[in-house]
């Protein structure tokens with residue numbers, strides 16, 4: 001666990017931890033986050049959003065699960081409709097135009 005932050009991730013840190021295409025998911029979670037709940041880590045793993053928290057009501061856990069599921073159909077780079085792509089050295093959820101751009105790099 002490289003960068004666990006004991007004070008919790010701020011919204012800005014969380015937004016900076018994944019591509020801006022997922023900003024809507026992050027903002028939605030922060031808008032609903034109970035005050036006592038701290039965000040331990042936010043990252044992308046195997047093409048999906050991971051949002052780790054300290055204890056929270058079941059409802060908030062369900063919101064996180066929903067956002068994590070949604071991230072698999074949302075391009076992490078631009079927020080357009082995307083799909084999980086593991087046919088390459090990477091495993092990412094990107095839209096087709098972003099995939100083309102990354103391939104040509």
Ligand SMILES: [Zn+2]
Nearest residue numbers: 075078095098
């Ligand atoms: Zn895209």
